Amino acid sequence: MxxxxxxxxxxxxxxxxxxxxxxxxxxxxxxxxxxxxxxxxxxxxxxxxxxxxxxxxxxxxxxxxxxxxxxxxxxxxxxxxxxxxxxxxxxxxxxxxxxxxxxxxxxxxxxxxxxxxxxxxxxxxxxxxxxxxxxxxxxxxxxxxxxxxxxxxxxxxxxxxxxxxxxxxxxxxAWAFYYSQSLFDENSWTPPKTWDEALTLCESAKAKDLKLFVWGKEAASYWKYLALDSAVKQGGVEIVERIANLEPGAWDDPTLRSVLDKFKQVIDNQCFIPGGSGQQFTQAQAQWSNDKSALLYYTGSWIENEMAQATADNFQMTAWPPLVVDEATAALPFAAIDxxxxxxxxxxxxxxxxxxxxxxxxxxxxxxxxxxxxxxxxxxxxxxxxxxxxxxGSTALASTVKLISESGESTFSWSFGGYDTYYAFGPDELVIWNAFLDGQKTVDELIADEEALGVRAASDANVEKVKYSF
Amino acid sequence: MTTTTGPGSRRRRVARFRQRLTFDRISFVAVFLILPLAIFGVFELSPYIQAFYYAMTNWGGFSAEMDFVGFDNFIKLTSDAKFLRAAANSALLCAVLPTLTLVTAFAIAVVVTTGGPIIGRVTGLKGGGFYRVISFFPYTVPAIVIGLIWAQVYDPTRGLLNGFLKLIGLDQFDGFPWIGNVHTAMPASMFVILWGFVGFYTILFVAAIKGIPAETYEAARIDGAGRFRTAVSIALPQVLDSVQTSYIYLGLTVIDSFVYMRVLNAQGGPDFSTLTITQDLHMEAFTRGQFGYATSMGVVLAAITMLYAGIIFLIFRLIRGKDTDLGSAA
Amino acid sequence: MSRSKTPQEPSAGVAPQTGSAPQTVEARQTGRVHQIRSTASDKAVATASHTLLGIWSVIVIVPFLWTLISSFKTSAQILSSPFSLPDKLHFENYINAWNTAGIGRFFFNTILVVGSALFLTMMLGAMLAYVLARFRFPGNRLIYNVMLAAMSFPVFLAIVPLFFILKNMLLLDTLPGLIITYVAFSLPFTMFFLYAFFKQLPQDIYEAAVVDGAGEWRTFFQVMLPMSTPGIASVSILNFLGLWNQYLLPLVLNPSQENWVLSQGMASFASKAGYAVDFGALFAAAVITIIPVLVIYVIFQRRLQGSVSQGTFR
Missing domain, CATH: 3.40.190.10 (Periplasmic binding protein-like II)
Structure with a gap:
């Protein structure tokens, strides 16, 4: 309904x-x-x-x-x-x-x-x-x-x-990757469209002693949004709809798994700045916006205002859509965003x-x-x-706006008024995702842990369930 | 600690002085008893008693509705993986932390009070008072601020600790998340608590050791006892009562640990490795609105506390039994 | 040592020193006159001791110093290196911390709450301890033991019912409510500590006062209470530090921002400073919180050590 x-x-x-x-x-x-x-x-x-x-x-x-x-x-x-x-x-x-x-x-x-x-x-x-x-x-x-x-x-x-x-x-x-256009221009980089391109870019970044991504412990769940947004683009919004409705086995979806496998590869290739699980998120974000030691950060459009105090001069903050596994088989066009x-x-x-x-x-x-x-x-x-x-006159706002207009009818918005905040998954999910991003969890363990949260909420008689349809 | 005046003799004398029931005396006892006991009864005792009832309900907290569910909450606890993890963490904390803290405090106290030359009079280490004063500093700082400072010290890239380790050439620690790694989060958090409490127990032990008759020490030295032996065989038995009460008090603090753990890792740490029962309880009650269930956690917490106190009493009874000879040497 | 008494009973410690007590290490130390010739082993031990204690002191001091230095840096400087020195003293951090965190208000509340609670606790605790220690009546032992048990219960067990008790008495979210809760939860400890003290006051003095015609009330306030000042001072210090530190009780029972005590304000400010990327102000707020009590401690540290020696710890 x-x-x-x-x-x-x-x-x-x-x-x-x-x-x-x-x-x-x-x-x-x-x-x-x-x-x-x-x-x-x-x-x-x-x-x-x-x-x-x-x-x-x-x-x-x-x-x-x-x-x-x-x-x-x-x-x-x-x-x-x-x-x-x-x-x-x-x-x-x-x-x-x-x-x-x-x-x-x-x-x-x-x-x-x-x-x-x-x-x-x-x-x-x-x-x-x-x-x-x-x-x-x-x-x-x-x-x-x-x-x-x-x-x-x-x-x-x-x-x-x-x-x-x-x-x-x-x-x-809007949820999007944000990056420094000036940094990318200096190195003649282009933002990645697929997870494989991200892995390639990660290696180029490493050659410059930089990392691809960064995370902070209170904001580890931003990367869950990337995983699910990526899965939605690859396989359709039904994937998160099943998750939001607490259906058993919803996390063990083949498309989602293909995204998580790629994600795990990014983690195992050490493409994240290490230590995010022990770092306050704004300090972590400053490594991207102030130090430019990470290339891309997946976050919401509030980021420009949030980091205004700690953004390098001439950063030229710019937005970019989330990754897909394979553009050819994706359910939504690459321009689609959350x-x-x-x-x-x-x-x-x-x-x-x-x-x-x-x-x-x-x-x-x-x-x-x-x-x-x-x-x-x-x-x-x-x-x-x-x-x-x-x-x-804001590059971040202008590029976000451009992204939104390009996304157009393919825009999806499952994460707003989300099931995860409704059922209070936040604290537990932070623990799961910090461990995953830290390399401590396999994809199977991640899926099992997320499943367990859903099962617990579904079986809790004290909590009224919401029927989501995206 | 000095030799105590036995309470027995006093009691006899009080008894000998006859207590007549005059208005003055009755009004005095009544007022002096009723005022404090009323406050204690209403604001401390009655909540504890009510808690045992709430623990057997499914009360949500927001409404007046509640059903009596007997031991259901406790049965649910036995299969609540997160709670079991928290209980294990609390057990680990009280198994390790009081001993570490007290051993450190005792060592500092012994050196400060008796670390001077071994020949002749027993003297403290020169300048020992300075160390005693310094090590108490953290105890004057609110726990919340201690947590805030150490969260910054442990920051992987801008923190003091990794900065220092990098400075001395240990580059592998660059970016190491001390409170974000599942193996180091608990030890690192424990260290913060130890850091905060050592100073307090140091001054306590200093006081106790200074109460030991100097003759006792000098006699032991004449018998040829070395430093370590005098510390273990003279100082330790004399401060045993202090150590025991410290164990209990510190145990209560450590089982709680709420403030430190919450500031260092609000969600319970990597893989819940620093989640304590108190944090879990607070989340269940004030985040998830499961007041009945949360209170049952409180009952388990009380049981663990009692168990801990019982074990400490038992251990000390055994130690006393073994060390009677040394103890009576005073 | 007496074996019969409850092990947790505080009298397991130090009686007020009487003249007949054997000379203690402390007494000897203060009367030290001879300079003893040091042996090689003494030197080695002294060196080792100084080294180890020195390392510990550094571990204690350096985080404080680092906090102080960082409090004068801008957030950008803090984010760039842990060791850099401030380019100039950025006092604006202190202004930000004072203004946005509202530390002044929280300080005032804390002093009001802790001060009132401390006074009431000491008053009521002394009264209760005196009656329990020196009067025999049915239930005396029961009261003592119930308080002993309550002391070992976690505050967490009581917190939920307590919330509703205060709510029903219209004391929730008020400073008097917090004060009375503090009093209730510090009473058992205070009573135990002072119990030992009153137990050991000489009976002769009491008898003399009564013979002189002083009633119980006058005897207590004019004779017995002044005699227990050292004990009261020790418990006051310990209670003060304990209450100053309280976080859980105010967090749950005192939610309105204008009523906050310092620990609540600091927790909230830390979280906000994180979002606002204002780490300089965070460190400044920590310094503001630390300094007053630390200064008082350094001034009174001798008295504190003295009162701990004189009194006892449960």
Whole structure:
């Protein structure tokens, strides 16, 4: 049932980044209306659709990661222009889970929560404590346009689990290899298309005393996304669909295995900078962006902003699609990439000022706040038409946009609102992938370990299952 | 440690002084007992007692619903590979770390207090106080900060340790992930804890050794006992009680180890090689929302703690039995 | 040594020194006058000792120094080499750490919480220990043993129920709630330590006070409590270091950022500094956290060693 229109989402990703390219496909709008409007105490008007009461304060907790948190402060100011006597408090943290779980259990969660990053709360454990965003989608934005029309299509589907629209992903994101164009030009290298080309490039890099890839321990799972994205391109999205639906044997797929065998060869040929399993991920990333000792890094489009403090001059950060095993037999064209909306905002049902949480998100979706985000973070939000044609002069953004437009209809987006965060696989998968990347695990062991996670989740009667269809 | 005044004689004297029941006395005892015991009872004892009940429920924590499931949680624990790994790690920690820490602390204490010339009076090593003060430094630093510093020290490429090893020509350690390698993660983490605790036990042993009558030492020396023998046969028996209580206290700390392990390897380390029961419990309770199950882990943790304490008592009883001669030499 | 007592009982240690105690190593050392002629073996042993202790001191000191030096480097310099010296003293790291981590606030909270908890613990612990040590009444031994057992239970076992107890009493996520929890969990240790102390205070003094007409209350506050100052000082130091270090209890029971204590703030800041690639500020925050207690320790280290010698450790 979930995500009936994969096309819509795929197009959404493309549309977001292909500046101004508006897609005509309509956003499927379904108004379940099963949620009570969070009592704000104020009068409900078109201008105050959730009844935000005067004199209240809004408590927002925002993941302090690649995008930092001041964009929410900015939205808070936009809100206060409309509601001068409301205060907005934005708390920045990256230890979402450790800090928020006691507040959820204790009955005083924040009014708005950005549940993101390595320490995010697994959705399965918290979904019943969340309110839905249905009435936000029906409300008008600060420019008087219905919000569901002002954002790219498919967002609601990305944030819907078992029929409940509980997450608003705020930022358009793409997964890709990023590399230094200047470094590649100096050495007359071209980025690889297949795993075999990657192995060849690895040898050329070694000759220069460089490595092909690098990983850090909290971000080992980025390489899982490469493996699965590569398998999707080679064999189709059904491979990850089976994995997401916890089907037994889903990881033991011949296409996926062919990808993992190549991956293992890359590891065994020592194409990774060693030691990632013991290194903080931003330090590892700095080896690629600051030292240029690794050629390619598979990551999300937030990377440019995240590493802005530690990127070498004239790096010319550039995006490139994930690898395939064999271009001739691949299910999707090489240009296909994994792209969708991320940075998931949720609305705790027990919060003191639920109307405030909704109103703050409405402010974030205003043209002013969304444009500010796009300009300062070099990434587009789900709000349409906020990135000008020049891409703010960023090579990373420009090349990501180019990638997205080339990917077009072949874009897939299984990793957004993903099953792995829903079922809290994150911590265990980090352990598995760190060991694999460190050369400590065979492909068979990796598959067995991943299978075991699926079996455990599938047999856990306390966790409600989600039926995914990509 | 000095010879103790036997508590027996005191007790007799207290008893001899008759305790009449006056209002003054009753109100005094009542207030002095009730205030502290109320706090202890409500905030420490009752949670412990409740924990044993929650351990037998399937409580999720977010809702009031819970079913009594008897020993199901404990049965589930026996087939939970991750938990068994954590339990094995905790056992390894308390088998190895207290001994290493206390031996190091004892050695430093002995040298600092009695490392001076062997002829004549027993004197400490010249400048020994300096080492004693230095080695206590880490104990003044919050565990969390110790973990943060060492996580940086162990960094494969920018860390102090590999930088140093490279400097002395050991290039093979360039990029070696001390806390990311399945073989070294546990020893490296253990070292951090040892580093943090040695100083505290050093000053404890220094105090105990300084309490030993000088005559005892000098008599042994006249009998021709060497340094090592005096340390083992004089100092050690005298500080045995301190060592025993230190073992218990350190054991409790080490079985916990939560802060250090969480800072060094939040997810439990390579292949869960540094995952402790406490981390597993915390994840089950506050990440996965399995409060009943998590509490059953806590009960097992308590059982392991008790078992550990029992083993320590047993070992020390055996040692005392064997060393009675030396002990009574004082 | 008495065999009969519970091995964990703290009296298994040092009584307040009485004049009749034999002269100890310490007493001899302080009265050292003769310069003993060193033998070759003494020199060898001294050299070996200094070498080994020296190596240990280096292992202890160098991470501290490295932290200090790194705290003055920019993140780019930290990322380039572990040994490079700062090109200039980048104090902005300290400003960043102080402002973005909110260390000032956390310091204040920590001092408030630890200070209040310490005072209450010592007060209540002394009261309880005194009554248990010097009054006979039914249940005396039971209370003692229950506290002994509670002390060896892991805090982790209690943490989940404790969370809900505090929540029901509306103490969750408040500083008083954290303080009272700290008090409850430090009481057993404090009681054991002081129990031994009160047990050994001379009965004559108590009798004299009572004969003079002082009630129990006055006897305790004006006679017995002042006499146990050395013991109280020792436990206070140990309790202070223990509470200063607490992480688990505040992590679970004190989640709101404005209530955080230092250890929570540091954990959160470390994680954020990782994302923000601000390692200079991370090291600076560590230095800010370390310095105050370290300085206090260096000033009072003699007293600490003295009180550990005088008192005892359970």
């Amino acid at each position: 979930k995500k009936p229109t994969i096309r819509a989402i795929a197009s959404a990703g493309a549309a977001a980044l292909v500046m101004g390219a508006l897609l005509s496909c309509a956003a499927p709008s379904s108004n379940s209306g099963d949620e009570p409007t969070g009592g704000g105490g104020g009068e409900v008007t078109a201008d105050n659709p959730f009844g935000l009461a005067a004199g209240t304060s809004i408590d927002a907790v925002v993941f302090d990661g690649g995008y930092h948190t001041d964009y929410v402060d900015f939205a808070g100011e936009v809100l206060k222009a409309k509601f001068p006597d409301v205060t907005v408090k934005v708390t920045a943290t990256s230890e979402i889970n450790a800090e928020m779980q006691p507040r959820f259990v204790g009955g005083n969660p924040p009014d708005l929560l950005d549940n993101q990053g390595a320490q995010q709360i697994p959705l399965a454990s918290v979904i019943e404590s969340l309110a839905t965003w249905d009435d936000l989608w029906e409300a008008e934005n600060y420019e008087g346009v219905k919000i569901s029309d002002a954002v790219y299509p498919g967002i609601r589907e990305t944030g819907t689990y078992n029929g409940r629209f509980v997450q608003v992903p705020y930022v358009m994101t 792209s969708g909306a991320d940075e998931k905002f949720v609305l705790p049902a027990d919060s003191a000022n639920i109307a405030g949480g909704k109103e703050l998100m409405r402010a974030m979706l205003s043209k002013e706040a969304a444009s500010n985000f796009a300009k300062t973070r070099l990434a587009p939000t789900i709000v349409k038409d906020t990135v000008p044609a020049d891409g703010f």
